Amino acid sequence: MSGFHLPEGVIYLDGNSLGALPAGVPGRLADVVEREWGEGLIRSWNDARWMELPARIADRIAPLVGVRGEDVHVGESTSVSLFKTMVAAARLRPDRTVLVVEPGTFPTDGYIAAGVADLLGLELRWCDPADPTAALGDDVALLSLTHVDFRSGAMFDLPTITAAAHAAGALMQWDLCHSAGAVPVDLTAADADFAVGCTYKYLNGGPGSPAYTWINPRIQGQVRNPITGWIGHSAPFAMARDFDAAPGMRGWATGTPPVLALSALEAALEAFDGVSVADLRTRSLELTDLFIAQLDERVTGIEIVTPREHARRGSQVSFRHPQAYGIVQALIARGVIGDFRDPDIARFGFAPLYLTTDDVRAAVDHLVAVLENEEHLDPAYAERNAVT
Amino acid sequence: MSGFHLPEGVIYLDGNSLGALPAGVPGRLADVVEREWGEGLIRSWNDARWMELPARIADRIAPLVGVRGEDVHVGESTSVSLFKTMVAAARLRPDRTVLVVEPGTFPTDGYIAAGVADLLGLELRWCDPADPTAALGDDVALLSLTHVDFRSGAMFDLPTITAAAHAAGALMQWDLCHSAGAVPVDLTAADADFAVGCTYKYLNGGPGSPAYTWINPRIQGQVRNPITGWIGHSAPFAMARDFDAAPGMRGWATGTPPVLALSALEAALEAFDGVSVADLRTRSLELTDLFIAQLDERVTGIEIVTPREHARRGSQVSFRHPQAYGIVQALIARGVIGDFRDPDIARFGFAPLYLTTDDVRAAVDHLVAVLENEEHLDPAYAERNAVT
Numbered sequence: 001m002s003g004f005h006l007p008e009g010v011i012y013l014d015g016n017s018l019g020a021l022p023a024g025v026p027g028r029l030a031d032v033v034e035r036e037w038g039e040g041l042i043r044s045w046n047d048a049r050w051m052e053l054p055a056r057i058a059d060r061i062a063p064l065v066g067v068r069g070e071d072v073h074v075g076e077s078t079s080v081s082l083f084k085t086m087v088a089a090a091r092l093r094p095d096r097t098v099l100v101v102e103p104g105t106f107p108t109d110g111y112i113a114a115g116v117a118d119l120l121g122l123e124l125r126w127c128d129p130a131d132p133t134a135a136l137g138d139d140v141a142l143l144s145l146t147h148v149d150f151r152s153g154a155m156f157d158l159p160t161i162t163a164a165a166h167a168a169g170a171l172m173q174w175d176l177c178h179s180a181g182a183v184p185v186d187l188t189a190a191d192a193d194f195a196v197g198c199t200y201k202y203l204n205g206g207p208g209s210p211a212y213t214w215i216n217p218r219i220q221g222q223v224r225n226p227i228t229g230w231i232g233h234s235a236p237f238a239m240a241r242d243f244d245a246a247p248g249m250r251g252w253a254t255g256t257p258p259v260l261a262l263s264a265l266e267a268a269l270e271a272f273d274g275v276s277v278a279d280l281r282t283r284s285l286e287l288t289d290l291f292i293a294q295l296d297e298r299v300t301g302i303e304i305v306t307p308r309e310h311a312r313r314g315s316q317v318s319f320r321h322p323q324a325y326g327i328v329q330a331l332i333a334r335g336v337i338g339d340f341r342d343p344d345i346a347r348f349g350f351a352p353l354y355l356t357t358d359d360v361r362a363a364v365d366h367l368v369a370v371l372e373n374e375e376h377l378d379p380a381y382a383e384r385n386a387v388t
Numbered sequence: 389m390s391g392f393h394l395p396e397g398v399i400y401l402d403g404n405s406l407g408a409l410p411a412g413v414p415g416r417l418a419d420v421v422e423r424e425w426g427e428g429l430i431r432s433w434n435d436a437r438w439m440e441l442p443a444r445i446a447d448r449i450a451p452l453v454g455v456r457g458e459d460v461h462v463g464e465s466t467s468v469s470l471f472k473t474m475v476a477a478a479r480l481r482p483d484r485t486v487l488v489v490e491p492g493t494f495p496t497d498g499y500i501a502a503g504v505a506d507l508l509g510l511e512l513r514w515c516d517p518a519d520p521t522a523a524l525g526d527d528v529a530l531l532s533l534t535h536v537d538f539r540s541g542a543m544f545d546l547p548t549i550t551a552a553a554h555a556a557g558a559l560m561q562w563d564l565c566h567s568a569g570a571v572p573v574d575l576t577a578a579d580a581d582f583a584v585g586c587t588y589k590y591l592n593g594g595p596g597s598p599a600y601t602w603i604n605p606r607i608q609g610q611v612r613n614p615i616t617g618w619i620g621h622s623a624p625f626a627m628a629r630d631f632d633a634a635p636g637m638r639g640w641a642t643g644t645p646p647v648l649a650l651s652a653l654e655a656a657l658e659a660f661d662g663v664s665v666a667d668l669r670t671r672s673l674e675l676t677d678l679f680i681a682q683l684d685e686r687v688t689g690i691e692i693v694t695p696r697e698h699a700r701r702g703s704q705v706s707f708r709h710p711q712a713y714g715i716v717q718a719l720i721a722r723g724v725i726g727d728f729r730d731p732d733i734a735r736f737g738f739a740p741l742y743l744t745t746d747d748v749r750a751a752v753d754h755l756v757a758v759l760e761n762e763e764h765l766d767p768a769y770a771e772r773n774a775v776t
Contacts, residue, residue, distance in 0.1 A: 005426045014430045021426035029421055030414060033652070037594055038393045038409035041725060042402045050595060077643020079617025080468055087507070103629050108618035108643075111631040115616035119475070126629075200644070206425055207438060207647035228503035229467025230496035239730055241491050241514075243499040255465020255496075256588070259595035261649050264421070337429060342627055 003271045004204075004354040011359045011366075013338045016150075016178060016316045016349025019204030019268070028267035032260060053262040054253065060269040061203070061212050064277060065176060065195065066186030071217050073252040074262065078177060078198045078211040079108045080227070084252070085194040085213060086116040086142065087226040089171045092219065093141035096170070098123045100135045100143045106150045109175055113144060133161055136168035143170050144194075147185065148178040148314030151341050153288075153306040155183065155314045159190040166191070177201060182284050182315035182352055184277045187214060202315065202351055205265035210258060213249075220248055229254035271353055283352035284315040287360055291317050291348065294364040299371065305345070316349040325384050326376035327367070333381065336366045391659045392592075392742040399747045399754075401726045404538075404566060404704050404737025407592030407656070416655035420648060441650040442641065446600065448657040449591070452665060453564060453583065454574030455602050461640040462650065466565060466586045466599040467496045468615070472640070473582040473601060474504040474530065475614040477559045480607065481529035484558070486511045488523045488531045494538045497563055501532060521549055524556035531558050532582075535573065536566040536702030539729050541676075541694040543571065543702045547578040554579070565589060570672050570703035570740055572665045575602060590703065590739055593653035598646060601637075608636055617642035659741055671740035672703040675748055679705050679736065682752040687759065693733070704737040713772050714764035715755070721769065724754045 005021040006012055012020055036048040044050055059069035076084075086099060101113045103126040110124075117124040127135035132145055143165040148155045158174060165172040173194035176185055181202030187195050195214040199205035215223060225245065230236050231253040234246045245251035288306070295304060295317075302319040321327055321344060328340040338348040348363070370376055393409040394400055400408055424436040432438055447457035464472075474487060489501045491514040498512075505512040515523035520533055531553040536543045546562060553560040561582035567573055569590030575583050583602040587593035603611055613633065618624050619641040622634045633639035676694070683692060683705075690707040709715055709732060716728040726736040736751070758764055 005422075007427045007429070010429070012429060018425075018430045018433075020429065021421065026418060026421050026426075029648070030418060033409065033414050033417055033594070034393075037406075038414075039395045041395070041398070041400060041408065042406045042727065043720070043725070044595070045406075076465070076468065077463075077617065077646075079619075079643040080464065080615055083615045083617075106618075107621065107624075107627045107629070107631075110629060111616045111618055111621065114631050115614055118612075119614050198644075206421070207432070208644045208650075209646070209648075211643075224506075226503055226507050227468055227471045228499045229465065229471075230494075230499055231467075233495070233499065236495075237730075239495045241495070241498060243495075243502050255467040255599075256586075256596045258465075258597070258646060258649050260417070260597070260652055261646050262596075264648055332431070337431070339430065342625075 006354065009335045011336045011363050013336065013348040013350065013363060015351030015354070016201050017339055018200055018207055019202060019351060020354055022204050022268040022271045024267040024270050025206065025264050029260065029264050032263040050257060050259045053257055053259065053266060057262060057266050057269065058212065060266070060272065064185070064272065065180050065197070065214065066188045067214050071214055071220070071249055073213045073249045075210050075253060075255065075257060078196060079112055081196045081211045081213045082109060082112045082175070083116060084225060084227055085173055085196060085215070086113055086144065087120065088223040089142040089173065089194060090116065090120055090122055091224060092171060092222060096139050096141035098125050098140045100125045100127050100132070100140055102127050102129050102132055102145055104129050104149060104151065105146045106175065106177060109144060109146060132156070133164040136165060136170055138169060140168060140170040142173060144173040144175065146175040146178060148183060150178050151318060151345050151347065153314045153316035153318050155179065155312050157311070158185065158192070162190040162192045179314055182280060184281050192216065193219060199265050204268045204271060206261065206268065209261050209265045213252060215249065215252065225252050225254070227254045231255060231257065275353070280352045284350055285310055287350040287352065287355055287357065288313060288315065288317050290357055290360045291350065291364065294361065295319065298364060298368050301371070315352065316347060318345050318347040320344045321346060323376045323382060326378070326382035327370060329381035330370040330375035330378065331366055334366045334370070336363045394742065397723045399724045399751050401724065401736040401738065401751060403739030403742070404589050405727055406595055407589055407739060408742055410592050410656040410659045412655040412658050413594065413652050417648065417652050420651040438645060438647045441645055441647065441654060445650060445654050445657065448654070448660065449600050452573065452660065453568050453585070453602065454576045459602055459605050459608070459637055461601045461637045463598050463641060463643065463645060466584060467500055469584045469599045469601045470497060470500045470563070471504060472613060472615055473561055473584060473603070474501055474532065475508065476611040477530040477561065477582060478504065478508050478510055479612060480559060480610060484527055484529035486513050486528045488513045488515050488520070488528055490515055490517050490520055490533055492517050492537060492539065493534045494563065494565060497532060497534060520544070521552040524553060524558055526557060528556060528558040530561060532561040532563065534563040534566060536571060538566050539733050539735065540706050541702045541704035543567065543700050545699070546573065546580070550578040550580045567702055570668060572669050580604065581607060587653050592656045592659060594649065594656065597649050597653045601640060603637065603640065613640050613642070615642045619643060619645065663741070668740045672738055673698055674745065675738040675740065675743055676701060676703065676705050678745055678748045679738065679752065682749065683707065686752060686756050689759070703740065704735060706733050706735040708732045709734060711764045711770060714766070714770035715758060717769035718758040718763035718766065719754055722754045722758070724751045
């Protein structure tokens, strides 16, 4: 708990959207700005080892998703990262013409797939969320799924679906934005092909922090980075005319590393020092089990949409309610921060690094009070009039 | 001068590679991290107006390049930005198959063009730097040039070349990385089609800060963003299944805005408050004229490769010398920071916001001393053994 800065009087159940501020970040960022940039200036690319930031961060993320750091690239947004892997996947299966995405996925995954399909003359096929592998066929180049659903918190069976994709000759990509850092992920054991994840949710890297990309070393020698920027060159500072990709994931890089954002992220990941993924999962399930049990016992008129089965649950709990928007706003006014998703979902994330069972009980106390006092019907909270 | 933090004893002639630290950045970034992120948490997307950062920054960059803020997008790296515009340009001219780039361009421009050509089945044609328009023809979709050459500091005639490209039916893109913020640019008067620029050189946004993209409003309704991420959606928070591009440059956005980097950049751009581009140019030419005159008068054995004609000069001066690497290293040891570019170029940038004529004279004093004392031949400086 001491590893995070959390405001007084707030119970923060939105770490699945924007992680809380790790205690080490402000000092690190001030040092990077004032000493490394201000005093070191251009010399800091060498002296402060700015160029190595992506690789150092990769080494910290890798154990959270069951891979080697050298197989991870850090940089660009989640959306750009997905574009790169989706284009590469399509080019690895030139005899296949279909990208399969789940219609309830976080929207950017579907939007990017549609853009890639349009650019390369492919077909985007929506699968049934209840059985995504039914959409597989010998025309499918890539199945791309979000591991944990951002609305419901439902988790796909990563190894089984990966095996099914491979059995159908397709490549398998996992979007880990809503799982890594709170849920065990073992990409190596599942032998998936691609994974992309953001770092500002359970990894606490700060608003809009850079995403990461993993590519199975089994296929790294075959994939081609479509956005061949200078940092992916085998010798960027030779400034040669012609592009020559660096080997491995160094060749997956594109632009100049975003040093300020990467420095904040590196400091943020120190919060995972000495913490095992298994322990995080134990704590996460303890928190979500307790929240579900408290809802069952104390709250009526809601429909919990998050699976009760552990194997199918991420680290959030969501329920439907016709006034979900008003409920979330009334809770925020009380200092209990969750969020709302169209049209009627109230969503609560349980970041196992900084939440306690006392937080869970107190949050439900507030929810019970909101409903009893009908605070969610108060026009100040009930009317949707802005982005949330 | 008071608007920047510069270390004691340093004359910084590398602001064309990484701009110095504007005085307002550390405080702003600390506030964003500790108060907006730490205290505001997810609420700051609304309360701290994080979502509006790109548009606010666009409004600050626009007058430096002669355009309207609403026609500028801020986000992603220069390399990703170039990829997006090059793909879009190729799709605007489907009956043409050639992308033209200058072989001495900053390498990422050529690398990205090669990648786009490979992806879309186009041809990459290298033009003659002395006459880039000679490569135009009825097969050319896009001519993409860097306004100021990163090695020599030579500047292309932006309006004349733009007109020639249009006369040949091609689209015209300008890379402004090495000009905007120090050299007047009027994209509107020239009626160019696309422009991309980084913000960490003369705009002082910090290491790896996000790039900007301008698209002429004349063609915004026709171009399609190839990387259709959720922030470019007309209603991102509706989280609809299907992509529907926002109008204008809002539809050019891709990923979640990188808030920390954007906040630093916004604070950095305040250094341009009350400064006219014309005054910057006057100061820049005063500095480079003086440096050239001092070199002519006091230094032998070098070949100045930067044009002496004002209309053909950016805001840097470069010279060739067989021991250019040793000279640059020996100068750095004396606190005069320039940089070296393969194979024999010593390069000195003159950021008009924070350099004085006294700095120029003192820098040449050091250069004269380095050569007289043969410090550039000292093995400690003369041997190249690392990236620079």
